[in-house]
Amino acid sequence: MHTRNAFGLVVLLFVLAACATGGPSGGRLVLEDEGSFFVNGQSYRSEHPGASLNTGAAPPGNITIKQMYVQYRVPAEKSGPAIVMVHGSQHTGKTYETTPDGREGWATWFVRRGHPVYVVDQAGRGRSGFNPTPVNAVRDRGGDPKALPIFFLGPIERAWANFRFGPEYPKPYPGLQFPLEALDQYLAQLVPNSETTLEGGGVNTVNALAALLDKIGPAVIFVHSQSGVYGLDVVRKRPNLVRALVSVEGGCETLTSKDAAGPFSKVPFVSVWGDNSVGAWGVNGDKRRNGCVQAVNYIQSAGGKATFLLLPEAGVKGNSHMMMMDKNNLEVAGLIRRWISENVR
Amino acid sequence: MHTRNAFGLVVLLFVLAACATGGPSGGRLVLEDEGSFFVNGQSYRSEHPGASLNTGAAPPGNITIKQMYVQYRVPAEKSGPAIVMVHGSQHTGKTYETTPDGREGWATWFVRRGHPVYVVDQAGRGRSGFNPTPVNAVRDRGGDPKALPIFFLGPIERAWANFRFGPEYPKPYPGLQFPLEALDQYLAQLVPNSETTLEGGGVNTVNALAALLDKIGPAVIFVHSQSGVYGLDVVRKRPNLVRALVSVEGGCETLTSKDAAGPFSKVPFVSVWGDNSVGAWGVNGDKRRNGCVQAVNYIQSAGGKATFLLLPEAGVKGNSHMMMMDKNNLEVAGLIRRWISENVR
Numbered sequence: 001m002h003t004r005n006a007f008g009l010v011v012l013l014f015v016l017a018a019c020a021t022g023g024p025s026g027g028r029l030v031l032e033d034e035g036s037f038f039v040n041g042q043s044y045r046s047e048h049p050g051a052s053l054n055t056g057a058a059p060p061g062n063i064t065i066k067q068m069y070v071q072y073r074v075p076a077e078k079s080g081p082a083i084v085m086v087h088g089s090q091h092t093g094k095t096y097e098t099t100p101d102g103r104e105g106w107a108t109w110f111v112r113r114g115h116p117v118y119v120v121d122q123a124g125r126g127r128s129g130f131n132p133t134p135v136n137a138v139r140d141r142g143g144d145p146k147a148l149p150i151f152f153l154g155p156i157e158r159a160w161a162n163f164r165f166g167p168e169y170p171k172p173y174p175g176l177q178f179p180l181e182a183l184d185q186y187l188a189q190l191v192p193n194s195e196t197t198l199e200g201g202g203v204n205t206v207n208a209l210a211a212l213l214d215k216i217g218p219a220v221i222f223v224h225s226q227s228g229v230y231g232l233d234v235v236r237k238r239p240n241l242v243r244a245l246v247s248v249e250g251g252c253e254t255l256t257s258k259d260a261a262g263p264f265s266k267v268p269f270v271s272v273w274g275d276n277s278v279g280a281w282g283v284n285g286d287k288r289r290n291g292c293v294q295a296v297n298y299i300q301s302a303g304g305k306a307t308f309l310l311l312p313e314a315g316v317k318g319n320s321h322m323m324m325m326d327k328n329n330l331e332v333a334g335l336i337r338r339w340i341s342e343n344v345r
Numbered sequence: 346m347h348t349r350n351a352f353g354l355v356v357l358l359f360v361l362a363a364c365a366t367g368g369p370s371g372g373r374l375v376l377e378d379e380g381s382f383f384v385n386g387q388s389y390r391s392e393h394p395g396a397s398l399n400t401g402a403a404p405p406g407n408i409t410i411k412q413m414y415v416q417y418r419v420p421a422e423k424s425g426p427a428i429v430m431v432h433g434s435q436h437t438g439k440t441y442e443t444t445p446d447g448r449e450g451w452a453t454w455f456v457r458r459g460h461p462v463y464v465v466d467q468a469g470r471g472r473s474g475f476n477p478t479p480v481n482a483v484r485d486r487g488g489d490p491k492a493l494p495i496f497f498l499g500p501i502e503r504a505w506a507n508f509r510f511g512p513e514y515p516k517p518y519p520g521l522q523f524p525l526e527a528l529d530q531y532l533a534q535l536v537p538n539s540e541t542t543l544e545g546g547g548v549n550t551v552n553a554l555a556a557l558l559d560k561i562g563p564a565v566i567f568v569h570s571q572s573g574v575y576g577l578d579v580v581r582k583r584p585n586l587v588r589a590l591v592s593v594e595g596g597c598e599t600l601t602s603k604d605a606a607g608p609f610s611k612v613p614f615v616s617v618w619g620d621n622s623v624g625a626w627g628v629n630g631d632k633r634r635n636g637c638v639q640a641v642n643y644i645q646s647a648g649g650k651a652t653f654l655l656l657p658e659a660g661v662k663g664n665s666h667m668m669m670m671d672k673n674n675l676e677v678a679g680l681i682r683r684w685i686s687e688n689v690r
Contacts, residue, residue, distance in 0.1 A: 012467060018593070028421055028548065031374040034453060035443035038533035050497035050537070052434065053546070054571065054630045055507070061500025067533035069439065076373055089397065092472045094414065100378035127437045127471045129536035132496030135480060139493040148484040148493075151477030152395035155406025162400070188383035188412035191474035194539075201398070280594045 023147030026112055030076040039215060040123060040208035048136035052190035066198055068208030069127040069183050070094070073107070073116045079114030080337070081243050081344055084212060086193035086205070088225030088250075090153055092126030093119040093186045094189045095224065099325040100182035106222075106333050107325045113337060119214065122227065123179040123204035124195025131197040147324050152191035156183070159190075162282040164274065165319040173276050177326035186325065202226070206233040217286040220340060224248045225284065225321065228269035232259070244344045246336055249284055249321050252295035268305040270345040271296055272336065274319030274326075275312045285319045309335065364622045365541025368492055371449040371457055375617045376419040384560060385468060386412030393481035411543055413553030414438070414472040417463045418452070424459030425682070426565050426588050426689055429557060431550070433570030434593075435498055437471030439466040440569065444670040445527035449568075451669045451678050458682060463561065467572065468549035476542040496537035501528075505623035505626040506533075508666040510618065520663040522671035531670065547571070551578040558586035564687060568572040570666065571628065577604070584608035589689045591681055592616045593664050597640035605643035613650040613688040616641055617681065619664030619671075620657045628668045650688050654680065 041064045044322050071093060085107060086094040096107040096119050104112075111117050121128040127252075156160070160169035165178050172180060195201050209230065213219060220243045223231035226249015235242050236259065245267055252271060255264070271292035277285055292308060299306035311319050315321035316331060323332050348674050386409045410660035417440060430452060432440035441452040441464050441545055449457075456462045466473040499507070505514035510523050517525060517673035524531075540546050554575065558564060565588045573595015580587050581604065595617060616637035622630055635652060644651035647677070656664050661676060668677050 029376040029379060031376065034374060035447075035450070037438060037447070038444060038530055040528060041533035043529075043532075046498070046500060049500050049503075050495045051427075052497050052499065053541070055497070056505050058497070058499050061502040062532075063498050063500050063533040064529070064535065069534075071442070085600055089399070094381060098382060102380075102382065105380070121472070127439055127466070127534075127536070129471075129498075129534075131355065132498045132537035134495050135493060138483075138490045139495065142490050145483045145487050145490060148480060150395050150484065151480050152396070152397050152403070153391070153408050153474075154397065154403050155391060155394050155408050157401050157406040158394075177676070184386055184388075184409070185383055185408040187388075187407075188386035189414075189474075190474075191472070192477035193397075196398070196500045323375070 003330060007182045011251045016112065026109060027110060028086055030224060031073055032076045033074040034072060036071040038067040038069055040204065041065070041212040044131065046133045048133050050132055050136045052248060065131045066123050066204040066208070067128055068123045068205060069121040069211070070118050070212060072116065073111045075111045075114055077114055078116065080153050080217070080340065081115040082118065083110055083220045083222060084209065084228040086120055086209065086224065086230065087122065088227055089193055090190045092121045092189065092191055095298065096324055099132055099179060100185035101179035101327060102182070104330065106329065109252055109330055109333050110337070111184065118212065118219070120209070120212070121209045122195060122202070123153040124198045124201070125193065126191060132193035134197050142204050146225070149196040151196065152193055153190060153192040154189055161280070162278050164280060164282065164284060173318070176320060177318040177328050178320040178322060179325065179327055202230055206237065208238045209234045213238050216224060217241070218243045220244045220246060220344060222246045223250045224324070229254050235263045235267050242267050243269040244270070244340060247292065248323065249273055249288070251288055252292035253288070255295040257298045257302065260302040260304060262300045265302055265304045266307070269296070269299055270307040270336070270339050270343070272309045272323070274321060274323045274333070275317055288328055291326060297332055307339060309339070353490065358459070361556040371454060374453065374457060376418055376456070377421045379417060379420040379584055380513035381391055381416040383410065383414055384556040385412070385549065389476070391478045393478050393485050394564070395477055395554040396482045403652070410474070411468050411549040411553070412473055412478045413550060413557070413660045414466040415463050415557060417461065418456045419461040420456045420459055422459055423461065426559060426563070427463065428557045428565045428567060429463045429465065430456055430552065430567045431465055431469065431553065431569065431572040432467065434538055435535045437466045437534065437536055441669055443523065444674060445530035448528070449675065451674065454675055454678050455682070463557065465554070467540060467555070467605060468534055468553045469546070470538065470544045471536060473537035479542050496539055496541065498535060498537040501532055506625070507629055509621050509625060509627070509629060510665055520664070521665060522663040522673050523665040523667060524670065524672055544660050551575050551582065555577045555582045558583050561588070563588045565589045565689060567591045567593060568595045569596055573597060574599050575678045576650070580612050584612055587612045589613040589615070589685060592635070592637065593668065594618055594629055594676040597637035598633070600640040600643060602643045602647065605647040605649060609644045609651070610647055610649045614644055615652040615654055615681070615688070617654045617668070617677070618656060619666060652684060
């Protein structure tokens with residue numbers, strides 16, 4: 001081989017290697033773009049914007065509420081549809097980032113597989129902010145404490161069974177895939193459900209997701225737990241912009257046979273469930289799961305594409321309600337990605 | 346030139362170009378790693394964790410509070426010290442991301458220039474969550490409304506002068522660099538100061554920043570506005586781990602001549618100020634700026650490295666208090682990066 005040519009090839013291989021490998025998580029990541037923006041913000045006159053500890057009380061004026069924070073990563077090499085990832089109750093977009101024990105999360109993994117990924121904080125939560133007025137109003141006017149919004153943040157003793165780490169705190173299920181050794185990192189990501197400060201609560205996230213699709217175009221939507229029913233609403237609002245709805249143990253109970261014959265006739269749907277939900281008494285047990293079996297049946301009966309994926313039936317054992325953080329989270333992601341490739345045009 | 350060699354070079358140049366260009370913002374970005382984690386979380390027994398709208402009231406139990414969310418991006422090619430970016434009052438880490446009008450923010454820009462960048466949400470704000478207990482306690486027990494924490498979120502009519510968009514709402518300063526055409530996107534990023542739900546308030550961010558440095562090692566710290574004094578406290582706590590403190594219109598009023606002769610004798614300091622602050626009556630006017638001139642004088646007198654950088658004196662005009670979002674934000678970033686290269690060992 002010609003010497004100069006060999007040198008060129010060596011340098012080429014070195015550059016290719018530098019583009020493809022390395023990194024303590026899943027390896028080097030080449031992005032075309034990344035950034036963040038808001039959708040659905042609305043100007044609101046607050047009569048009680050509160051007082052700065054530094055500069056004193058603020059007179060009434062206009063603040064922005066109901067906005068939804070969206071952070072996006074676009075891979076340099078695209079090989080799949082855009083994905084919007086929506087978290088559940090007491091969580092933020094952090095749900096889909098690095099796992100509690102420091103492994104790669106779904107947000108990064110799907111980017112690495114060629115999908116533009118949009119991770120949101122539900123309207124009223126996390127970086128989407130919330131409306132302070134209902135609290136400040138009670139404080140400033142000496143109002144009725146019962147008028148205060150409820151800020152729910154479930155303690156671990158309760159979350160344990162609901163998120164199916166085990167039958168009761170602190171006993172884990174045998175073979176549990178959730179990284180309990182990093183429980184402190186997991187609990188740090190939980191936040192109060194402050195969307196209760198917004199008129200309509202979760203409706204604002206539905207509206208914001210519709211606005212997001214109007215802005216970015218058609219996308220697959222991932223919903224989790226609480227946001228399962230929000231996903232159904234987004235399909236109803238934007239059937240032509242949802243390329244598929246991936247419901248990770250999301251509630252399905254509002255889906256009717258009329259929905260199945262209507263918007264869901266053209267939107268593929270998969271309901272993914274982990275292990276140990278059969279017989280489970282918590283919110284993520286039999287009732288919610290059976291509602292999803294029924295939803296899948298409705299859609300299939302109407303001729304649409306719908307899949308009920310119970311992971312242990314597919315040979316994938318031990319997954320909790322927080323399967324995007326479980327030790328086999330990328331195996332689950334792989335199953336979902338295969339379903340997308342088989343069901344999304 | 347040999348044909349095969351020429352082919353190899355063409356492919357090589359193509360690959361190099363693919364690694365370096367493209368993208369609607371600042372171009373292709375090659376990361377060694379990216380992800381997120383928490384520091385400083387503490388387990389806390391909440392007697393009033395609130396009630397889920399879905400599953401009802403929760404009994405008392407353990408939640409996590411005082412944690413700080415950290416999102417990091419590590420470039421594939423490193424050519425500068427790690428940077429931790431801390432936002433100010435009513436903001437989150439979004440401050441340093443994409444600008445309101447969709448241009449590249451400082452977080453991405455410094456990564457592109459070879460710095461590992463860690464963007465935080467102050468403890469008690471945004472993705473760091475907050476403690477819902479003080480609100481729920483008043484609600485559940487019918488307690489004294491005056492015991493409620495204050496959730497401050499300043500209206501635009503007030504922020505306008507404080508952030509120096511203009512002398513009074515809605516009149517802008519002539520030559521203002523802030524992208525007022527995207528004011529709606531900017532206002533969407535403001536959130537209530539919910540760290541008031543945490544005992545100690547901002548102290549928790551100081552403690553969390555110290556814990557972050559203990560974890561990641563020495564770094565340059567950027568602080569803005571409210572977090573200016575937090576940065577001074579971090580230098581006092583970890584003088585050997587702060588490689589420099591970059592204070593973007595941060596408060597300097599707690600810095601003493603004793604600090605200057607102590608921890609600041611080995612930590613380079615720069616106080617960066619935008620335009621139109623001279624004679625400004627708001628919180629980011631003469632008083633705060635003069636406090637920073639005094640701090641710089643203290644450090645210089647004690648033999649340390651300190652710079653007072655008033656941008657209009659350096660020929661850079663029209664910058665607001667939110668200079669990381671201004672139209673010339675990358676010009677300002679370039680000045681700061683040059684200061685780092687000249688002052689950080």
